[in-house]
Amino acid sequence: MTVIEQHDAPASTAERAPRGRRLRSLLGWAIVVALVLGGVFVATQVAVRMPDQRGSLDPESVSDSGAMALAQLLDDQGIEVSVFRSRAEARAALDEDTTLVMANPYTLTDDGITELIDPADRVVFLSSSTHLLTLLRLGDNAAANPSPVEADCTIPEFANVGTIRPDRMFAPGDGVEGCFGTEDASAVLVDEDDGTTRIVVEGARLFSNAYLADDGNAALGLALLGQTDRVVWYIPSFGDTDIEGEMPDSLGSLTPGWVTPAILLLMIAGLAAALWRGQRFGPLVAETLPVTVRASETMHGRARLTAKAGDAAHASEAIRDGSRRRLARRLGLAVNATAEEIADAASDRLRIPRGALHDLLAGPSPTDDPSLIDLARRLQELESAVDASTTVERRPE
Known part of the structure; x- marks a missing residue:
């Protein structure tokens, strides 16, 4: 009985050694696969989220040029702010008690702008172009006046705004009332006709996160956007344009979509293999110097x-x-x-x-x-x- 046990022990030890090596090998490959899958997930998320479309006067942007502070201020006043990046969805969300807000819709044609704003009873353009002023017959550009100006008009919601420092002035057109300036140059144009209101102001700086707290900028933002219970904020972008045109082929457009994730996958796999097979340094060992320094x-x-x-x-x-x-x-x-x-x-x-x-x-x-x-x-x-x-x-x- 003793002889059998002495012969069986080395056999079992020899069987456990290869099994332990196999387990370590499987564990190493499992780590490599986990790293590769994690890299693919990160690459996919990066590809989905880029390029970033949040920019100037975007209510979801926290940068200095964004308008998240103004959107939060409206929300604190009980005004619902709905952000849309599709003109079709924004147009469908309009009703009688809604204010349509947008920056200069430079990505839309004249027909696209008209189709978007027609259902809205109140539209506020936070920035404008000369073409938009002409299209809506609101007026024209005027000489800039960086000095502080007050409302000085009959619009009741502007009575408690105080002073602002506009970056751009407009010359009001026929039947258009100008506020915050003079009769010939105003910072805000208000056109009220047949129950519809069209307002234009250059707010790229006034309503940005960096300058909203200056002067009466926040009060002006509430006066413009806080007159209804709901705000539909449309963000113009080239992804939602109705302008037809042909873009020239570029290296990015000619490259298949799987090339970039494949390159990232190869880089991550190479890094994982280097970490897996690389030789690790051991602990520091103290050694005496070969010479004695007096x-x-x-x-x-x-x-x-x-x-x-x-x-x-x-x-x-x-x-x-x-x-x-x-x-x-x-x-x-x-x-x-x-x-x-x-x-x-x-x-x-x-x-x-x-x-x-x-x-x-x-x-x-x-x-x-x-x-x-x-x-x-x-x-x-x-x-x-x-x-x-x-x-x-x-x-x-």
Whole structure:
């Protein structure tokens, strides 16, 4: 029975060794597969999210040029803000108690703009172009006036806005009322006709996250967009344009869509293989130096470096530290005694004023070589005097 057990034990040990190697190999491949799948997921997310379409006056953008602060301000006032990036969805969301808000719809044709704003009773353009002013017959451009201006018009919602600093002024057209400026140049154009309201303002800076808190910008934003219970905010983009045109072929358009994910996958797989097969460094091992460096050589080397750097303050501190240590030992004080304690003990021993020794042992550092030499000489004289007094005290009577 004993003989059988002795023969079976090595066989079982030999069977467990290959099994352990197989488990480690499977674990390594599992890690590689997990890394590859994670890389594919990241690459897919990057491909889906780019390019980023959030830009100026975007209510979902937190950048300085975005308008998320204004959207949150409206939400705090109980006004529902719905953001759309499709003109068809934005048009379908309009009703009688809704304000349609957008920046200059430069990606739409004249027919597309008209089709979008026709169902809306109240439309606010947060930026405009000369073509849009002409299309809506609101007016024309006027000379800019960066000075603060007030409402100065009959629109009731602008009564408590205060002053603003507009970046652009407009000349009102026939039947269009201008606010925040003069009769010939106004920052806000309001056209009310047959129950519909069309408003134009250049708000790229006024309503941005960076400048909304300045002057009366926030109050103006609430006055323009807070007159209805709901705001439909349309974001123009080339992805939602109705302008027909042919784009020239580029390298990006000619490249198949799977090329970029394949390159990223190969890079991640190569990195994973390098990490898997790479040799890891072990723990640090302390070893003795092959030679012994004498303390005097170290001292001279540091002295040369200090002299080359011209650091008189650092050199004086080293000289003072050595003098304080030697004086403390000779005066029977602790090694870590302070400069004040050493100066008091030395003044009692030598019968000289304490103030002079305080400045000598812990005073201002010298700034040049002559001052450093004078300090070293005075410290040497102090040590010699203490040595002499100690020798006299120890001499037998």
